[in-house]
Amino acid sequence: MCGVFSLFLSHSFGSSRNLIPADRKNFSLFPALLTVYISIPQEGLLLTSAAHTNLVHDDIIGAIAGPGIGIFPDFLNTAQIAALRHDFVSLPDWQITPAGIGREQANHNNERIRTDKTRWLDGSTAPQQAYMTQMADLQQQLNRHLFMGLKDYECHYARYDQGDFYKKHLDAFRGRSNRRLTTVLYLNDHWQPEHGGELLVYGDKSKTPVQRIMPAGGTLVCFLSERFPHEVLPANRARLSIAGWFRVDDPITPALRL
Numbered sequence: 001m002c003g004v005f006s007l008f009l010s011h012s013f014g015s016s017r018n019l020i021p022a023d024r025k026n027f028s029l030f031p032a033l034l035t036v037y038i039s040i041p042q043e044g045l046l047l048t049s050a051a052h053t054n055l056v057h058d059d060i061i062g063a064i065a066g067p068g069i070g071i072f073p074d075f076l077n078t079a080q081i082a083a084l085r086h087d088f089v090s091l092p093d094w095q096i097t098p099a100g101i102g103r104e105q106a107n108h109n110n111e112r113i114r115t116d117k118t119r120w121l122d123g124s125t126a127p128q129q130a131y132m133t134q135m136a137d138l139q140q141q142l143n144r145h146l147f148m149g150l151k152d153y154e155c156h157y158a159r160y161d162q163g164d165f166y167k168k169h170l171d172a173f174r175g176r177s178n179r180r181l182t183t184v185l186y187l188n189d190h191w192q193p194e195h196g197g198e199l200l201v202y203g204d205k206s207k208t209p210v211q212r213i214m215p216a217g218g219t220l221v222c223f224l225s226e227r228f229p230h231e232v233l234p235a236n237r238a239r240l241s242i243a244g245w246f247r248v249d250d251p252i253t254p255a256l257r258l
């Protein structure tokens with residue numbers, strides 16, 4: 001491909017760095033030009049996104065091995081975020097239920113702690129499938145480099161309507177949950193600071209947040225589930241996200257699930 005590309009450049013711009021031997025200059029350039037135009041942009045895009053994914057994976061691994069938390073503003077590009085957002089907002093309202101009442105919790109005081117509505121991803125649409133594949137890749141990298149023993153990833157769409165919140169909490173208690181690593185991916189376009197809805201993350205014992213994260217579309221937050229208490233502040237517009245957890249099979253506590 002490089003050869004074809006430099007051939008195109010050298011012929012069309014008459015470069016002094018002409019790489020073509022004199023006796024081979026009179027063959028037709030048409031097929032070469034066609035190849036360049038068709039394949040360079042596509043290959044370029046693929047290479048960029050694979051390279052981007054590898055870089056972000058490296059950053060995530062570094063963050064989890066170091067402070068245990070990381071914020072990655074461009075984890076997914078605008079098109080992927082738009083596809084996921086569209087997938088979420090296309091769901092009929094009855095499929096999006098008050099959080100914590102469905103799969104794992106039956107807490108009657110729940111609405112004092114959180115008021116968001118959720119829907120588990122099941123991989124039934126192309127955007128969900130693509131996202132789950134990306135997270136499976138990340139899981140593999142985390143296991144390879146940090147030996148985390150992650151077995152599974154579960155995630156749900158979450159919608160916080162205006163005024164909704166999630167009070168300070170931990171996603172997992174040591175020895176009582178299979179959840180090891182929390183991820184939150186935001187799906188909001190044009191989010192501004194005045195919209196509120198920040199995620200506040202606290203350190204082990206700190207009363208003041210160590211991180212304040214604006215839920216801007218494309219941003220991924222990733223942290224050790226047992227280490228960082230956090231809360232979601234109310235927003236003055238709808239706030240969309242995918243919250244997810246990498247889990248291990250913990251034989252000590254198979255029945256106790258947060």
Ligand SMILES: O=C(O)CCC(=O)C(=O)O
Pocket residue numbers: 158166171184198199230231232241243
């Ligand atoms: O949406 C967020 O920023 C965090 C959500 C969260 O803490 C959770 O679902 O457990």
Ligand SMILES: [Fe+2]
Pocket residue numbers: 169170171230
């Ligand atoms: Fe949480």
